Amino acid sequence: MAHTSLQQAWLNLAPGALEPMIADHLVIPEMLKLFGFTFQRGEIVKEYPTGLGAQKVDIAARKNNGIDNFSHSLKAPSLIVELKRRSKNISPNTAEYLSLVRQLKGYLDPEAINCSQAKWGIITNADRIQLFRRHGKVIYPFTNNIELNAGNIDEKIYLLKDYIENNCNSLVIALYNNKGGVGKTTTTINLASILSLPSAKGGFGKKVLVVDFDPNQKDLTEILGIKPGKVKLLDFLKDSNSKDYAIDDLISPYPIKLKDGKWYRFFDVIPADEGFLEVPPSSLPSILYKGSLGKILSRVKNKYDYILIDAPPGSNYFTKEAIIASDVVLMPSKHNGLASLNNAATAMKDILPQLGQERRVYSPELADPTPLPIFFNGEQMTPAQEKQAREEINKIIDNVMQSDKIDLTPFFFPKKTEMVKNEEIFNLPNIAHISSAHFSRRPAALTNQLAFVAYKRFVEEYFI
Structure with a gap:
């Protein structure tokens, strides 16, 4: 031969x-x-x-x-x-x-x-x-x-x-932690705002799509006051091959008026679909094939620079689909929440490799979704608390290394090397205006200077 x-x-x-x-x-x-x-x-x-x-x-x-x-x-x-x-x-x-x-x-x-x-x-x-x-x-x-x-x-x-x-232009990011209450939705909204803010206004001028994939809470959709698109997400996912549906009919814009008096179309949103709540969770896998979210997002990957998926906690259909569709996973954590740190470790060593196997069913040889380094979200830390958090993380790293032979150091301490013992973890500070901004339907990063500076530092640290 x-x-x-x-x-x-x-x-x-x-x-x-x-x-x-x-x-x-x-x-x-x-x-x-x-x-x-x-x-x-x-x-x-x-x-x-x-x-x-x-x-x-x-x-x-x-x-x-x-x-x-x-x-x-x-x-x-x-x-x-x-x-x-x-x-x-x-x-x-x-x-x-x-x-x-x-x-x-x-x-x-x-x-x-x-x-x-x-x-x-x-x-x-x-x-x-x-x-x-x-x-x-x-x-x-x-x-x-x-x-x-x-x-x-x-x-x-x-x-x-x-x-x-x-391969397309965008980076697809799932914001996830198996523990709730760590600020995934707030991070998603403000990250999208800074990324899409015009460079003349101090942002990065990127094209951003946000996906609210948590129909049970639908916090992101409600906080921003997003109206549904012409087509509901569930209907689109049921028949993602249909030529009867235009992807633009699924997407709603998020416009905002800045201090200069002009309206800007900041980023786009695929809003949460309450129709999912009418389907028993056990039936979702039978009517929606694995990888369906990733498939519809592939239609717009050349239109956007970043696609952010706000994923719910747990291990349900929505969480799995969000992670399978993503290139990387961003995990907010709490320095005083041992559960969120342990859940981040579990995701890195177990959940992401398992879901990597599932995404390879339709995309051969793709790597597992990659976890980005964790960050502490919205907490004030004393030096003693910071030291305690580092000690707990080192215990987690040592336990995983002994039990699974996996080194999680780069995901908890990305700046630490054999030569440089830097155990710094990025911290988004606690700014009261961030949570209160939800009532105005405006991201805090666009209305408060401290929030703007904090999230811009965040984008520069992780992405640009």
Whole structure:
């Protein structure tokens, strides 16, 4: 049986192939060629300077733009690739794998100025490969760590090609904690406000869609006074393939009048649908297939920069669908709420991997939804309380490491390394105006300077 050129290149690699051989005989002439990059046209550069000191990434690629030849200008790669020799074990959670991921993320970090336009990153040793995506400051695994062999290499590399070529613009974020009362809805509203506020007004001018996926509470819909769209969400989800429904009929605008007297369409909302309450919860999985929310959101992923899903606590249909549809999960917590911290740990080690299995049913090899670092929401902390919270978190980290061999340090203490013992957790301060702003149907971040500054810091810390 004849082999494809990709299969043959893989089979011809020596068991101990070093990085240059993997680059010259497999990645550049076969994989990147399938992705549409051509070395002969100067669209691929080896040992590309990242702009982070003297560090170089093994391969960078970008399609030429008019007279701008990438190999000449060395500007704005769209994809970078970091290699390991074939003898290195980069299976998930091995020391080599974790080191390689940190290395790639460092190259994709905005501080690596020459790579600041790169949207995609790949790590591989020829036997394993994984695709990462960058959206602003957020860098996350887009696919699983995939094991390659002669029988599947064509299928898997074409799958990566499809994801790179067809992935959409937006970052989908589920705001979730298994514990209620931690401020998910308030965070969603104010995060959307700062992201969508025009840059001339001190915001970021992003296009944002908010999904109220908690029909039992429907707090977000009621706080903002959002009117239903022409089509209800339940009806749309029941028949998401129907051409009778226009996605715009599902969406309601949230306009607001600012101090300059002008009305602005700030962000869009898919409001909560009370129709869900008329369906027994046990019947929802039988009338709505898994991944239906993600499928309808895929229709608008090129329209928005951010899609925020306000998910209910618990492990019900709505929570699962929200997380399955998301790229990343943002978990507000309380420094004095041990339950919310334990629930965050449970989500990271159990719930997100379980739901990752479910999302791979309809999107092969997608990675588990990635948890962003937790933050404390709306609490004043004394130094003693902050110390106590850190001690409790360290106990949780140690227990999970012993029982599950999973290191949760990056999710609780993202700035902590072996060299830098920084256990800082981002804290959104307690501002009385934030909760009282609900009565005015206006986000606190748009009516109170302290709230504005706090949420802008939040966006800058996590996203932009």
